[in-house]
Amino acid sequence: MITFDNVTKVYQKDWVALQDISFFIEKGEFVFINGKTGAGKSTLLKMIYKDEEPTKGTIKVLEQNLRLLKKKNIPKLRRKIGVIFQDFKLLQDRTLEENVAFALEVTNTQPRDLRKQMLEILTYLRLSHKKFSFPYQLSGGEQQKVAIARALVRDPYILLADEPTGNLDEKSSQEIIDVLLDINYKGTTVLMATHNLKLIRKVKKRMLRIEDAKLASDE
Amino acid sequence: MSLLVTSISLFLLSLFAFVTVNLYHFLNILDEKIEIIAFLEQNADYQALESNIMKINGVRDVIYVSSGQALKELRAELKETEEVLRVFETNPLPASLRIKLLAKFRNARGLEEISDKVMLLRGIRETIYGGELVDQLKKITGVITTFDIALLLIIIFSVVFVIFQTIKLTIFARATEIDIMKLVGASNSFIAIPFTFEGIAQGILGGFIAFVLTVITKRVAVSFLSDIYFPQGYFFLGSILCGIIFGIIGSSLALRRFLK
Numbered sequence: 314m315i316t317f318d319n320v321t322k323v324y325q326k327d328w329v330a331l332q333d334i335s336f337f338i339e340k341g342e343f344v345f346i347n348g349k350t351g352a353g354k355s356t357l358l359k360m361i362y363k364d365e366e367p368t369k370g371t372i373k374v375l376e377q378n379l380r381l382l383k384k385k386n387i388p389k390l391r392r393k394i395g396v397i398f399q400d401f402k403l404l405q406d407r408t409l410e411e412n413v414a415f416a417l418e419v420t421n422t423q424p425r426d427l428r429k430q431m432l433e434i435l436t437y438l439r440l441s442h443k444k445f446s447f448p449y450q451l452s453g454g455e456q457q458k459v460a461i462a463r464a465l466v467r468d469p470y471i472l473l474a475d476e477p478t479g480n481l482d483e484k485s486s487q488e489i490i491d492v493l494l495d496i497n498y499k500g501t502t503v504l505m506a507t508h509n510l511k512l513i514r515k516v517k518k519r520m521l522r523i524e525d526a527k528l529a530s531d532e
Numbered sequence: 533m534s535l536l537v538t539s540i541s542l543f544l545l546s547l548f549a550f551v552t553v554n555l556y557h558f559l560n561i562l563d564e565k566i567e568i569i570a571f572l573e574q575n576a577d578y579q580a581l582e583s584n585i586m587k588i589n590g591v592r593d594v595i596y597v598s599s600g601q602a603l604k605e606l607r608a609e610l611k612e613t614e615e616v617l618r619v620f621e622t623n624p625l626p627a628s629l630r631i632k633l634l635a636k637f638r639n640a641r642g643l644e645e646i647s648d649k650v651m652l653l654r655g656i657r658e659t660i661y662g663g664e665l666v667d668q669l670k671k672i673t674g675v676i677t678t679f680d681i682a683l684l685l686i687i688i689f690s691v692v693f694v695i696f697q698t699i700k701l702t703i704f705a706r707a708t709e710i711d712i713m714k715l716v717g718a719s720n721s722f723i724a725i726p727f728t729f730e731g732i733a734q735g736i737l738g739g740f741i742a743f744v745l746t747v748i749t750k751r752v753a754v755s756f757l758s759d760i761y762f763p764q765g766y767f768f769l770g771s772i773l774c775g776i777i778f779g780i781i782g783s784s785l786a787l788r789r790f791l792k
Contacts, residue, residue: 392717402712419718
């Protein structure tokens, strides 16, 4: 599903973010990407949805070589990948419902399908009763759930989570992890970047550890 | 804010066009006045002369002014001081032909050439024309044109730059929204269309406001200068069109860095 083959990313002024990274992630896997802040976890995730280009090496996502993917086809790739972030990236001036619908509007989904898909996802995440609330009226955990709803509403093959619990307390973090695990259980491949080793140990899933820009371990 | 800047920028452009149009209108009137006056000998056959002069290359029109008419015109020009004319017992003014030239010949050389040809005709006593003065006028027109074009380029550049900057600010304010759009797989055109429409709408509204301001300026100018040339329809269309074009250019320039 995701293949990195000797991938190196060098930012300007010879700052090496990632060096010779190779791994393979199968369909339906749950994988943690671990490393200190600034280790290159976010860069790695960004390269999967082609927000960053590798300097060297090959990346294949959903059987597609990303280097050969034309610019105009990037949106199509992104529609198959959901992404969530530490800072949620929600639109503050729109309700929960509108934030989720946003992901469907950009692909011109029919209004009737849009409502149906949205209700399903909001019910699944137990957010329906708050659909008219604005992000600032929600707790951090709830906001992250909205972001997850937005990422999932289009049934992605892959879900990328970049420090999704970074801004959350322990209880909310656990809730988010449980949601991610459940999503994975239902068949979506999940990649979660985090520096929180305690959290990873609790869950016991595969972990790729990045240290000094290199892949230090795969366990 | 953005609309205010667009309106003012377009108003400046419109004002510039207004001044330019009037300057050229004025120069055109002067240019139209360039003519050769050929004085006739007494009892000359002016009709034959008229048709002969019309045949000369470069002549657009010939107007006959009888000696009586010339006197009338002189009297009108002299107004209160017309008594000086009483000194004469008879009308001292000769009949003349006013020779209008094609635009191409309205210069010192053209005037001289045509005047020489006219002088060869029987019945012509004398010709007078501006000569060097005309060439000076042409030179001034040339200088004005150069300045005008340079100024126009500067103004257009500034207007596009200002509009681009203001649209960029609006787009910056919505950077998160654009980021999320890209993240959830919106195509570039999907993202760009609303901003482009916004740019166009702002351009139209700004153009309209600029037009209204120009009309007001014209009203004010009329009270100082009587002869004002203002083709309202063209100004209206021009303002709106410039607004639309600058809106499109501004928004696509501003969006470019977001949609790399």
